Amino acid sequence: MRPKKALGQHFLVDKNIINKIIKNACLKEDDLIIEIGAGHGELTLPLSEHVRHVFAIEKDAGLCYKLKKSIKDKKITNITVIKEDILKLDLKEIGDFSKEKPVVMGNIPYNISSLILKKLVESKELISRAVLMFQWEYAKRLTASPGTKEYGALTLLISYHATVKNLFQISRNVFYPKPSVDSMLVEIRFDRPHPGIEEHLFRYVVNATFSHRRKNILNSLFAYIRGIGISKEQLKKLLSEADITPNLRAEMLEMDDFLRLSAKLKKYLPKNLIHTQQTEQV
16 A cells, blocks of 8 residues: 555564564563554564564554455464554553553654654553654654753653653664654653652643743743743742752753752742643643
8 A cells, every 4th residue: 555644654664673673672472562553564463473462553444454454364363453543542442451551562653753652641551661663853852861952841741751762773764655864763661750749830840941942041931930920039049949050051950950940839830820831742
């Protein structure tokens, strides 16, 4: 079938890379897999040889038909094809994962990367980890270190929930059609203990500090929250109490800095402001 541009379809066609992905995923024979975007089964079929069961999610009806036929022809019994949009699918509908949490895998369409991450975060109690292919630049933002240009709100918002690790870079040349950029295989483990700060508060503060990236944190924060009645001197004092130098830029702060700042700002920020403010999605 011809790839559909509207669905962001880029099929992985290199068997060596497919085997490398499976090896780096460190799967066990008893694992359950939820695969996002099964396509023709390029990854689905080899995965089925290494794990107990694969739940292959595919939005494209034509691809679902072809994959089901291929599974039947090969007499494979441990793959279930589900025609559904992963963004609309409740993972609880797939099966009971209360005792055995599945691993999520897949080649993620670049245009819905953040939406997929948001979906996984919302479902993190149901899954153990995710091993996904993202656009290389996007993956670098997920795993960036403070002080780098890639480090920003996305880095911190995913770090609130998970430990993220880049596994290996994947050339654009192993996909059909060839995308314009390389990819990266990323492992996301939802193993972070709750940091003790409410997510909506942390999200608000992170987005506020990065709202004017070229300004120092004092000016960036003040420009974002000046309407709540806090003075610049008060804000400067709060930053000092949180052990944060006011003239630093947001990208120089680490996770713990944002957590301390969130705790200091909590009593000054109206709850309705925090909940309704538009923020970067994860």
